[in-house]
Amino acid sequence: MRDARSTMIDDIERLVRVESPSADLDAVARAADAVTALGTARIGAEPERIVLRGHTHLRWRLGRGPRRVLLLGHHDTVWPLGSLDTRPFEVRDGVLRGPGCFDMKAGLVMALHAIAALDDPDGVTLLVTGDEEIGSPSSRGLIESEAAGCAAALVLEAAAEGGALKTERKGTSLYEVLVRGVAAHAGLEPERGVNATIEAAHQILAVAAIARAEAGTTVTPTLLRAGDTTNTVPASARLAVDVRVRDAAEQARVDRAMRGLSPVLDGASLVVGGGVNRPPLPAFASAELFGRAAALADRLGVGPLTSAAVGGASDGNFTAGAGTPTLDGLGAVGGGAHADHEHVLIAELPRRTALLSALVRDLLGTHPPSRPDEEAADGGPAG
Structure with missing residues (x-):
């Protein structure tokens, strides 16, 4: 045998x-x-x-x-x-x-x-x-x-x-932040646009600040996509966020913070999707x-x-x-x-x-x- x-x-x-x-x-x-x-x-x-x-x-x-x-x-x-x-x-x-x-x-x-x-x-x-x-x-x-x-x-x-x-x-949560701006020609009249890439940069910093190292909570901006052409003020951007937490209370706190994100630029808007994946x-x-x-x-x-x-x-x-x-x-x-x-x-x-x-x-x-x-x-x- x-x-x-x-x-x-x-x-x-x-x-x-x-x-x-x-x-x-x-x-x-x-x-x-x-x-x-x-x-x-x-x-x-x-x-x-x-x-x-x-x-x-x-x-x-x-x-x-x-x-x-x-x-x-x-x-x-x-x-x-x-x-x-x-x-x-x-x-x-x-x-x-x-x-x-x-x-x-x-x-x-x-x-x-x-x-x-x-x-x-x-x-x-x-x-x-x-x-x-x-x-x-x-x-x-x-x-x-x-x-x-x-x-x-x-x-x-x-x-x-x-x-x-x-x-x-750790428990996991996965989010996608959709940023909406206004397109404009980057050379002729960029001031008429609302730059979704710049708004996404503000949101990346806000998202990263939600983390709490002392609690073992990581909130990591990962994949970022923005714009369509190199000579256009981007009208949209998408940001993926990976969250890892040790306890349910932290998972709930992060969820509230993510859903409470607000735009910084006048004329920009946000839609936050996703949520808790695994407890x-x-x-x-x-x-x-x-x-x-x-x-x-x-x-x-x-x-x-x-x-x-x-x-x-x-x-x-x-x-x-x-x-x-x-x-x-x-x-x-x-x-x-x-x-x-x-x-x-x-x-x-x-x-x-x-x-x-x-x-x-x-x-x-x-x-x-x-x-x-x-x-x-x-x-x-x-x-």
Whole structure:
């Protein structure tokens, strides 16, 4: 029988080779086909296929009992079609590489293998969404409804630096400020115009001033577009704003401040769109689960575990916002999410998969876990 590590590498390769940029609905559907085939082979059950606004999501509800543990992941990536041509899948010197391997196709494989290692997965739901990288516009309601009433949501996003679990995530808000001015010829009569670019500059400074470094609140003007031609006073501009906050009160304060922006130039006007995207995942939502995971890691010999607070958001923000205890970063150990050096450390795959399986088992209240070396002797969590 093949060892667990080799089987997991092959499974990750199968998923990485099916490219799945979030905005390409056909590509996401093809990736869902690949996850369906692999999941059916590993856990012996087919998922429900749920298509919302064109995005394909997969849901396995295992057993007939009440839902107790939600495993949460996504199969879409940030990488455009053709990325494999310049960043091919490869395994070398204990490191696995390929677009989307770390964020988060390795995490999906880990979830499937962890479930396969359970004697009885009754009460486990595995939800794999197809639009996480663009803010989960279609899947948010699905995620929140699946999390409701569960004892825990375990998120298969990749671990933080050094393999730390993610016990706190900032909430995110996304805004667009539309600036309206008045066009005029830049050479003949610029004084008759209202310059939207200059108004946008005023608004950039006003937006940046909303941040509170002492509270961990960042308010970052990002993308700016203005004008149509080089010899015309611009009549319009658009400014995108990225907001990250640690708590709901700060998120509400920033929202009020953004909607309270006012024009500086006579004749200019503003329209502020967007708003809250994901609520914060506060530390208290993860504390008890992290304690469980740390104790299990010590028992399995894969500890000690560390934790990290991160600025990036995930679908775990939604499960925590729904009131479900949530532990994030249970996926691959490695680095380079969304970057050319994206990679997974192979040695950690069976260790972290054994920990995930043990944590699910513990939450279900079933028998104690075995050590990962004992699982490997039986062929590992591949089932």
